[in-house]
Amino acid sequence: MFIEIDFNSDEAIYVQLCNQIIMGIATSQFREGEQLPSVRQLADAIGINMHTVNKAYSILQQEGFVKIDRRRGAIIAIDLNKLAALQEAHDMLSVVLARAMCKGVSRTEIHELIDEIYGEYEA
Amino acid sequence: MFIEIDFNSDEAIYVQLCNQIIMGIATSQFREGEQLPSVRQLADAIGINMHTVNKAYSILQQEGFVKIDRRRGAIIAIDLNKLAALQEAHDMLSVVLARAMCKGVSRTEIHELIDEIYGEYEA
DNA sequence: CCCTCTGTTATACTTGATATAACACAGAAT
DNA sequence: ATTCTGTGTTATATCAAGTATAACAGAGGG
Numbered sequence: 001m002f003i004e005i006d007f008n009s010d011e012a013i014y015v016q017l018c019n020q021i022i023m024g025i026a027t028s029q030f031r032e033g034e035q036l037p038s039v040r041q042l043a044d045a046i047g048i049n050m051h052t053v054n055k056a057y058s059i060l061q062q063e064g065f066v067k068i069d070r071r072r073g074a075i076i077a078i079d080l081n082k083l084a085a086l087q088e089a090h091d092m093l094s095v096v097l098a099r100a101m102c103k104g105v106s107r108t109e110i111h112e113l114i115d116e117i118y119g120e121y122e123a
Numbered sequence: 124m125f126i127e128i129d130f131n132s133d134e135a136i137y138v139q140l141c142n143q144i145i146m147g148i149a150t151s152q153f154r155e156g157e158q159l160p161s162v163r164q165l166a167d168a169i170g171i172n173m174h175t176v177n178k179a180y181s182i183l184q185q186e187g188f189v190k191i192d193r194r195r196g197a198i199i200a201i202d203l204n205k206l207a208a209l210q211e212a213h214d215m216l217s218v219v220l221a222r223a224m225c226k227g228v229s230r231t232e233i234h235e236l237i238d239e240i241y242g243e244y245e246a
Numbered sequence: 247c248c249c250t251c252t253g254t255t256a257t258a259c260t261t262g263a264t265a266t267a268a269c270a271c272a273g274a275a276t
Numbered sequence: 277a278t279t280c281t282g283t284g285t286t287a288t289a290t291c292a293a294g295t296a297t298a299a300c301a302g303a304g305g306g
Contacts, residue, residue: 012294019218026221038252049296054253065225070253071303078225085226090236092219095142096212097240098149102188102201103208107241111234113213117220118230135263161283172265177284193284194272248306255300262293269286276279 002029005046013048017056022065025076026121036066036074125152128169136171140179145188148199149244159189159197 003020005013024030036042039057043050057074060066064079100110126143128136147153159165162180166173180197183189187202223233 014294019221022225023217023221026224040252050253051297052295055294057253068253070301071251073252080227082227085223085228086232086236089219089223089228089233090240092215092222093236094146094240096215096219097237098142098146098244099215100208100212101149101241101244102145104203104205105208105212107237109209110212110216110237110241113209113216114220114230114233114237117213117217118224118233121221121224137263163283172263173284174266175264178263180284191284193270194282196283250303250305252303253301255298257296257298259296260294263291265288265290267286267288270284272281272283274279274281276277 003042003046005048013052014056014059017053018059018063021056021060025065025078030076032076032078034076035072036076038073126165126169128171136175137179137182140176141182141186144179144183148188148201153199155199155201157199158195159199161196 002024003017005016007013009016021030021036030036036057037045039050039053043053046053057066057068060074061068064081065076066074067077068074097110125147126140128139130136132139144153144159153159159180160168162173162176166176169176180189180191183197184191187204188199189197190200191197220233
């Protein structure tokens with residue numbers, strides 16, 4: 001369990017949690033069917049409130065990354081909706097690329113970044 | 124001036140404003156040295172508060188997209204810091220790509236999206 | 247039957263986003 | 277000079293969102 005929270009960040013804690021868990025799934029640190037730590041366990045480990053973790057898990061459920069069972073807790077369960085995923089990726093990329101373009105980052109450099117990150121994830 | 128705010132979005136209004144203005148710069152709708160509408164003009168046009176626009180402009184200044192003059196208002200002035208831009212792009216892409224990968228989007232499909240968006244911007 | 251584990255709900259507290267109002271400075275018109 | 281109108285700024289208030297504390301409810305193991 002390698003989750004690092006930056007308390008000085010302007011990003012909400014539950015958002016950081018969501019992102020790190022999703023990245024954990026992408027890197028196969030968490031696998032389909034695997035059980036995440038209970039809200040209390042994780043909250044204590046990080047030093048934050050149980051409710052904040054609960055909110056992160058709820059959002060991950062809503063976005064189709066986990067399923068929540070009252071007895072077993074949160075379990076990795078990807079809901080594959082590729083059309084929605086492509087739409088979401090397009091919208092988020094539009095913002096990221098606009099920022100990069102304004103600052104003089106070329107199309108080639110972006111493609112290189114993509115390959116670099118995909119490399120980190122597939123390894 | 125084509126700025127559309129979604130009041131049902133979970134994104135804060137000032138964030139939507141920042142993003143749309145940055146996309147406006149990327150599409151050459153706004154050019155270096157050009158003057159943005161005054162905080163009151165834009166606020167009235169959109170139907171929001173002047174202070175919300177002011178916050179967006181302040182953030183754009185802080186991030187190096189505009190300069191604010193008490194007399195002339197906000198003026199497009201890109202502060203080219205490519206190293207920081209590449210770092211930022213890497214961090215944001217890490218999150219976007221993780222989400223996409225989990226949902227079964229391939230590396231090739233991401234590259235296609237990049238080209239598609241760059242095409243829209245350069246046109 | 248009790249103890250402990252799970253998530254859930256109710257309630258407060260604190261911070262951030264947005265709005266209202268008054269301010270201060272600069273330039274144009276009179 | 278004086279007034280008017282434009283700019284961003286600051287102070288204050290309001291409302292929503294993020295986070296925390298505490299008590300609850302169901303499930304399973306001793």
